[in-house]
Amino acid sequence: MTIKIGLLGLGVVGTGAAKIILDPSGRNSLVKDISIVKIGVKSANKPRQIDLPPNVIETDLENIVNNPDIDIVVELLGGLEPARTLILKAIANKKHIVTANKAVMALYGDEIYKKACIAGVYVLLEAAVGGGIPIVKALKQSLSANRIESIVGIVNGTTNYILTKMASEGTDFEKVLMEAQKLGYAEADPSADIDGLDAADKITILASLGFGMQINRHDIYYEGIRGINSIDIKYAKQLGFVIKLLAIAKKVTNNTSEKLQLTVHPTLVPEEHPLAHVDGVYNAVLVEGDPLGEVMFLGQGAGSGPTASAVVSDIVNIVDALKNNRTVSSSLDYINSDLYKITPIESVKTRFYVRFLSKDLPGVIGHLGTIFGEYSVSLKSVVQIGLQKKLAEIVIITYHVDEGSLRAALDKISTLDAIDSIPSILRVL
Structure with a gap:
């Protein structure tokens, strides 16, 4: 029995998947029962890194999801559209879905799973989170x-x-990004x-599975790493942390x-x-559960192979x-x-690292302590760590405090004449 698939996308991951299927020797014996019928691409004439059977390439992607000979549609396009529309059309045509699209599944997973349930088809998404790490399964x-x-x-x-x-070379963000x-x-x-x-898309999927309930992707607070610089990486190391x-x-x-509490942000670990x-x-x-305790899944999170x-x-x-x-366990089975x-982010409790630039005046640290006390922010450490352009650098690390209280305290501190700026506010694990 040969199972026929239609592949949407032939980029890095699509090419990697096709290579595995076309070279089944030494793999699970079921790989040889998979046949690639069509591969959907934008340009038929683009050079490929793989030799494909004749007449496989197709530029009209809707022809693939409507093709009655195809059993499984493998969506590797990325982005929200046309991926979402094509997935839904394939489901309507009673085709099973395999996808690596975390954005579509984070935002529209509920809609997709419900329609798949009605159509009686499977939607599997192991590749959407963690590359080759089998965290979804x-x-x-395994942790059910x-x-x-x-998580x-x-x-x-x-x-x-x-x-x-940045940590190993002391290099700034923009250079390493290039x-x-x-x-x-x-x-x-x-x-x-x-x-x-x-990362916000991925934690939406993991949290939905881990906690068994729908997650509204738009409720997740997230921030990225654009503001991280070599100064804070250096000071974090001096204090016994790395930034992730x-x-x-x-x-x-x-x-x-x-x-x-669902958040994505740079963190001192x-x-x-x-x-x-x-x-x-x-x-x-890293997953913590009862009665298991902690277990960590590690592996390459991107690229053709994983x-x-x-x-x-x-x-x-x-x-x-x-x-x-037999029946495949669908993610829908685990999410009510x-x-x-x-x-809300203002109510999330965590520890904080805050770096101040201050005029080198007496009593500054005392003023900081007084204002933090007014807002019930307890300080674990206060260090005057260096000088920058004649300004004293003061770094504080708090105990657990809700974000709203910390931000209110910092708003008041920023009005002090002695405080030049507050260049860094980072959370601490």
Whole structure:
């Protein structure tokens, strides 16, 4: 029994997936039962890095999702449109879906799953988060006996590469970003990565699976790494931290209510923490559950090999189900229709690192302590760490405090004559 697929997109991941399918030797025996019928591309004449059978290339993508011979549509286009529309049309035509599209699934996953349920088809998305790391399957199956308490991850290889290079070489952000673009680790327009949108999409998917409820992607607070500089990386190291872009989903229970804290932001991570040592383009997801405790998933989070591996794994899973008349576990099985309440960012409690530039005057640190006390902000450490253009650099690290109180205190501190500026406000894990 041959299962026929239509591939939408032949970029880095699409090419990697096609190479695996066309060279099944030594792989799972089901790979040889997969046949690529059509591959949808924008330009039929573009040079390819793979030899393809004749008449496979198709420029009209709707022909693929409407093709009655195709069993599985593999969507690797990226972006919201036409990907969402094509996925929905394929589902309406009763075709199973494999996708690596985290943006579509984060924003429209509920709609897609419900229509797939009505049509009786599968939608699998292992490749959408973490590249080759099998974190989606783990949350759906391997960790299903646990009450998930938190999911914390480095889920964007581009930003992790940039921050790693900045830390190891003392180089500023813009220079490392240009290097990352030349190496192909960053897109020509890197906004989705460096501004935190990509990580926000991914933590939406992971939180929905881990906590079993719908997440409104627009409720997630996110910020990127554009503001990180070599000064703060250096001071973080002196204080025993490294800076990482973290995606954090944490369950918080207060009396009778239960909410999620869902955030994406640069974070000071203690050097002894396992995520502190995840460098380069690697991704890692740390899951805490009851009764398991902590478990970490580590691997390359992007690129042809890792992501294509996850794509073909999903295809094989569906092939196995179709050939052996069994059921594939769908993400919809693990998510109920309720919408989880997300804690507003001003109410999220965390520790903070704040760097001040101050005139070198007596009593400044005392004034800072007084104002922080007025807003119930407790300080773990206060260090006058250096001088910059005749201005004293003061770094404070707080104990846990809600963001609203900290921001109110900083607003008042910024009015002091002695304070020149507050160039950095970062959260601490």
